[in-house]
Amino acid sequence: MSYEKLDLQPFFDxxxxxxxxxxxxxxxxxxxPSVSADETLRPQVVKMAxxxxxxxxxxxxxxxxxxxxxxxxxxxxxxxLQLPPIVLARFGSNPDKKTVLVYGHYDVQPALKDDGWAxxxxxxxxxEAQDIMYGRGTTDDKGPVIGxxxxxxxxxxxGWELPVNLVVCFEGMEESGSLGLDKLVEDEANxxxxxxxxxxxxxxxxxxxxxxxxxxxxxxxxYYQIIVExxxxxxxxxxxxxxxxxxxxxxxxxxxxxxxxxxxxxIPGVYDMVAPLTDKEDALYDNIDFSVDELNAASGSETxxxxxxxxxxxxxxxxxxxxxxGIEGAFSGAGAKTVIPAKVVGKFSIRTVPDIDSGKLDxxxxxxxxxxxxxxxxxxxxxxxxxxxxxxxxxNPFNKAFTAASHATQDVWNVxxxxxxxxxxxxxxxxxxxxxxxxxxxxxxxxxxxxxxSINEKLDVPNYINGCKTLGGFLHYYxxxx
Amino acid sequence: MSYEKLDLQPFFDxxxxxxxxxxxxxxxxxxxPSVSADETLRPQVVKMAxxxxxxxxxxxxxxxxxxxxxxxxxxxxxxxLQLPPIVLARFGSNPDKKTVLVYGHYDVQPALKDDGWAxxxxxxxxxEAQDIMYGRGTTDDKGPVIGxxxxxxxxxxxGWELPVNLVVCFEGMEESGSLGLDKLVEDEANxxxxxxxxxxxxxxxxxxxxxxxxxxxxxxxxYYQIIVExxxxxxxxxxxxxxxxxxxxxxxxxxxxxxxxxxxxxIPGVYDMVAPLTDKEDALYDNIDFSVDELNAASGSETxxxxxxxxxxxxxxxxxxxxxxGIEGAFSGAGAKTVIPAKVVGKFSIRTVPDIDSGKLDxxxxxxxxxxxxxxxxxxxxxxxxxxxxxxxxxNPFNKAFTAASHATQDVWNVxxxxxxxxxxxxxxxxxxxxxxxxxxxxxxxxxxxxxxSINEKLDVPNYINGCKTLGGFLHYYxxxx
Numbered sequence: 001m002s003y004e005k006l007d008l009q010p011f012f013d014x015x016x017x018x019x020x021x022x023x024x025x026x027x028x029x030x031x032x033p034s035v036s037a038d039e040t041l042r043p044q045v046v047k048m049a050x051x052x053x054x055x056x057x058x059x060x061x062x063x064x065x066x067x068x069x070x071x072x073x074x075x076x077x078x079x080x081l082q083l084p085p086i087v088l089a090r091f092g093s094n095p096d097k098k099t100v101l102v103y104g105h106y107d108v109q110p111a112l113k114d115d116g117w118a119x120x121x122x123x124x125x126x127x128e129a130q131d132i133m134y135g136r137g138t139t140d141d142k143g144p145v146i147g148x149x150x151x152x153x154x155x156x157x158x159g160w161e162l163p164v165n166l167v168v169c170f171e172g173m174e175e176s177g178s179l180g181l182d183k184l185v186e187d188e189a190n191x192x193x194x195x196x197x198x199x200x201x202x203x204x205x206x207x208x209x210x211x212x213x214x215x216x217x218x219x220x221x222x223y224y225q226i227i228v229e230x231x232x233x234x235x236x237x238x239x240x241x242x243x244x245x246x247x248x249x250x251x252x253x254x255x256x257x258x259x260x261x262x263x264x265x266x267i268p269g270v271y272d273m274v275a276p277l278t279d280k281e282d283a284l285y286d287n288i289d290f291s292v293d294e295l296n297a298a299s300g301s302e303t304x305x306x307x308x309x310x311x312x313x314x315x316x317x318x319x320x321x322x323x324x325x326g327i328e329g330a331f332s333g334a335g336a337k338t339v340i341p342a343k344v345v346g347k348f349s350i351r352t353v354p355d356i357d358s359g360k361l362d363x364x365x366x367x368x369x370x371x372x373x374x375x376x377x378x379x380x381x382x383x384x385x386x387x388x389x390x391x392x393x394x395x396n397p398f399n400k401a402f403t404a405a406s407h408a409t410q411d412v413w414n415v416x417x418x419x420x421x422x423x424x425x426x427x428x429x430x431x432x433x434x435x436x437x438x439x440x441x442x443x444x445x446x447x448x449x450x451x452x453x454s455i456n457e458k459l460d461v462p463n464y465i466n467g468c469k470t471l472g473g474f475l476h477y478y479x480x481x482x
Numbered sequence: 483m484s485y486e487k488l489d490l491q492p493f494f495d496x497x498x499x500x501x502x503x504x505x506x507x508x509x510x511x512x513x514x515p516s517v518s519a520d521e522t523l524r525p526q527v528v529k530m531a532x533x534x535x536x537x538x539x540x541x542x543x544x545x546x547x548x549x550x551x552x553x554x555x556x557x558x559x560x561x562x563l564q565l566p567p568i569v570l571a572r573f574g575s576n577p578d579k580k581t582v583l584v585y586g587h588y589d590v591q592p593a594l595k596d597d598g599w600a601x602x603x604x605x606x607x608x609x610e611a612q613d614i615m616y617g618r619g620t621t622d623d624k625g626p627v628i629g630x631x632x633x634x635x636x637x638x639x640x641g642w643e644l645p646v647n648l649v650v651c652f653e654g655m656e657e658s659g660s661l662g663l664d665k666l667v668e669d670e671a672n673x674x675x676x677x678x679x680x681x682x683x684x685x686x687x688x689x690x691x692x693x694x695x696x697x698x699x700x701x702x703x704x705y706y707q708i709i710v711e712x713x714x715x716x717x718x719x720x721x722x723x724x725x726x727x728x729x730x731x732x733x734x735x736x737x738x739x740x741x742x743x744x745x746x747x748x749i750p751g752v753y754d755m756v757a758p759l760t761d762k763e764d765a766l767y768d769n770i771d772f773s774v775d776e777l778n779a780a781s782g783s784e785t786x787x788x789x790x791x792x793x794x795x796x797x798x799x800x801x802x803x804x805x806x807x808g809i810e811g812a813f814s815g816a817g818a819k820t821v822i823p824a825k826v827v828g829k830f831s832i833r834t835v836p837d838i839d840s841g842k843l844d845x846x847x848x849x850x851x852x853x854x855x856x857x858x859x860x861x862x863x864x865x866x867x868x869x870x871x872x873x874x875x876x877x878n879p880f881n882k883a884f885t886a887a888s889h890a891t892q893d894v895w896n897v898x899x900x901x902x903x904x905x906x907x908x909x910x911x912x913x914x915x916x917x918x919x920x921x922x923x924x925x926x927x928x929x930x931x932x933x934x935x936s937i938n939e940k941l942d943v944p945n946y947i948n949g950c951k952t953l954g955g956f957l958h959y960y961x962x963x964x
Binding site for chain 1: 701703705707712713714715717718719720721722723724725726727728730731732734735737738741742743744745777780781782783784785786787788794797798801802803804805806807808809810811812813814815816817818819820821822823824829831833858859860861862869870904905906907
């Protein structure tokens with residue numbers, strides 16, 4: 001911990017003092033069921049935007065805008081359905097200070113008590129014995145969003161000036177594909193977002209449950225489908241079995257040529273594009289708090305493909321993987337149905353890492369699958385295509401923002417945070433990096449077991465309160481020029 | 483046509499004369515939506531049973547019984563739901579005559595106009611230009627069931643004695659698994675069905691649209707599932723892709739070891755059990771009215787695995803086939819979902835033929851799949867099991883009943899019928915054969931394009947009227963001792 005510490009204790013004390021108010025603010029936010037995936041709840045998503053606007057106003061934000069994104073594109077039940085607005089606001093505009101843009105989302109995943117929740121998902125429940133807050137959105141992503149507001153409240157109460165200019169960008173469609181966000185970010189890059197020096201996103205989680213992390217990398221994802229089509233309609237296997245070429249048979253053979261059951265991708269050329277592992281990078285994995293047992297606990301099984309922590313983390317973060325997700329058009333119900341499916345669509349995706357070129361990967365996939373198809377010599381029709389792609393992202397974990405966040409974390413948690421990557425993707429990270437041409441920092445608040453998209457979503461009170469301290473502390477160290 | 487013809491012309495003329503009444507009788511039957519799969523329509527199925535009882539009474543049947551089968555086993559919405567009764571009745575009981583049992587079913591497949599029907603499915607529509615009757619149940623199986631009643635009406639009108647004793651067994655659950663029928667047939671084998679010499683079932687179809695057929699064989703079906711289970715719940719492929727053993731990958735590899743894409747079963751020993759093709763059997767296929775074009779028309783594609791009529795028919799009728807039906811538990815929707823399914827169940831079935839031993843086949847399947855599983859060396863859990871089986875059936879196409887049916891067909895249609903088999907199964911055939919220890923004849927009335935389970939189900943008027951003549955003629959030739 002060899003860095004010049006700032007005296008942030010008064011700020012930290014104020015956050016502790018305001019803890020009841022901060023919990024109350026989050027409770028109000030959780031009470032609004034802003035489920036973006038449910039059209040009937042769209043008014044609640046809009047209500048949540050207005051709740052934020054009111055809070056931002058009362059805290060002294062200015063230039064507050066509700067950005068209209070127009071109607072939601074199909075498929076929708078109501079063709080006039082409006083997208084929820086994006087909330088933009090500023091706190092401070094001193095040209096001598098750096099400007100930090102913080103992104104968060106105020107919509108949440110669907111949740112019903114009947115799904116198996118122990119408590120009402122939209123009534124935040126504080127379990128005082130556990131020191132945990134339960135409720136949909138506590139960790140994903142209302143806790144962090146409200147956290148930024150709490151940072152301002154503590155500064156206001158303390159009479160402290162914010163060390164940076166803050167720009168907030170809160171969207172209401174993140175759980176439903178962030179519709180409209182990319183365009184807004186590009187449109188505002190030289191307008192509302194002009195002058196932004198750095199983007200911070202608090203919308204992911206610690207690797208485990210004990211040690212804070214900063215996240216500097218994400219895998220990308222290219223999602224493909226193989227379509228095999230034969231008869232004009234589904235047929236009866238009694239009448240047609242043995243006399244026509246069955247699409248399922250072709251598809252299963254093709255899907256078997258993509259990946260072996262040890263996780264090795266069978267498409268030639270893919271691994272050639274992966275950046276070599278340097279000694280320096282290899283060393284980064286040494287101290288990370290993780291174990292095979294934690295993986296087994298997370299997967300609920302003993303199916304780990306690798307036997308030590310470092311190999312697991314490397315295969316999650318810095319090597320590509322290929323998963324077979326399923327087949328559309330085949331029999332998928334319980335029981336027995338003697339159908340020959342007429343058209344089947346096999347779905348698979350490849351998680352991408354540096355330096356895989358997305359376009360080149362598509363080409364390798366298409367060539368390989370087409371070659372295997374030709375070897376089959378089938379009378380059916382065949383197509384392989386990309387459904388969607390999103391690039392990987394890797395930042396420099398030693399840049400100013402990561403250093404500032406590391407110092408703030410050490411001040412709050414008394415430990416050097418692990419520098420982690422994630423196996424999944426957060427597409428908006430790349431959008432901000434590209435559109436604004438600045439570095440992005442992923443600064444998570446919650447723990448790895450928060451259950452972001454599951455029942456009984458939670459946020460530990462220490463993570464919430466210390467999270468607020470870390471967010472604020474980061475602004476101070478970053479504002480100092482760390 | 484070297485057989486001693488009976489003079490059935492008066493009977494045939496009477497059938498022609500009664501054609502309007504026969505069409506009217508079928509119209510009344512079609513108007514009752516006796517859909518066995520729809521619990522809310524169960525009273526209509528029962529109504530249909532009572533309609534038959536009234537008809538049977540007025541035609542002079544005796545010993546009419548409605549056999550109560552008790553409540554329908556789960557899964558049902560209403561746990562007290564009663565199974566529809568089986569209708570039993572006799573016409574004649576002369577110990578000097580042979581006794582023929584005729585089986586049919588009075589329930590039908592579901593049908594809604596909105597499914598795409600050109601006419602109301604439960605209002606029989608007679609298209610006079612086409613000479614076709616449209617409606618749910620016209621061909622499957624109300625046409626044939628009513629056909630037997632028409633035979634009696636014609637004899638009554640003519641004042642002819644029936645050449646055999648007739649026993650009818652009409653069930654109301656055939657389209658829903660024939661629940662309760664097996665037990666009833668076994669229970670009544672030495673009771674109501676005592677003395678039965680022969681069973682005739684008219685519940686299948688001509689191979690094509692022009693030439694009448696008699697059916698002497700059916701393939702059996704053994705239906706299996708392979709279960710591969712790993713993680714405790716579905717996982718995110720970003721987080722777990724590349725670090726755990728994925729059940730889908732294992733399953734796809736196993737399913738790829740079952741059948742090649744030319745239809746060849748890859749399980750060792752299966753073909754060794756298939757009865758060798760004799761020259762005599764081979765010759766049977768020579769004259770059958772069928773072509774590759776007809777197969778292509780039926781499949782709506784050009785995906786035939788064999789290039790000539792005989793090979794196609796042999797692979798439909800006398801060789802086994804293996805179809806991959808689908809996967810339960812994997813992603814099966816449209817679009818893209820980045821899931822690693824936790825538990826996947828692959829479904830496949832094998833159509834069986836003489837002399838495949840069903841139990842031995844199970845053993846070969848289990849051994850093969852287990853061996854391939856062991857080769858994979860996976861950390862997941864695995865199981866392979868039989869879901870259900872039903873044996874193949876083959877009769878002697880030169881026995882008395884087939885000979886009688888052939889003569890009747892020649893009298894009516896002026897052509898020697900094709901002796902066919904079917905690729906699918908009609909389990910009740912075996913039930914009667916085993917329980918009563920007598921031969922079974924499949925004597926179809928409708929054509930191959932009747933669309934039994936589809937929209938716009940139809941029965942051509944010539945098939946209905948000539949079908950009645952053939953059913954009646956069969957009784958005469960069989961009663962004579964053919």
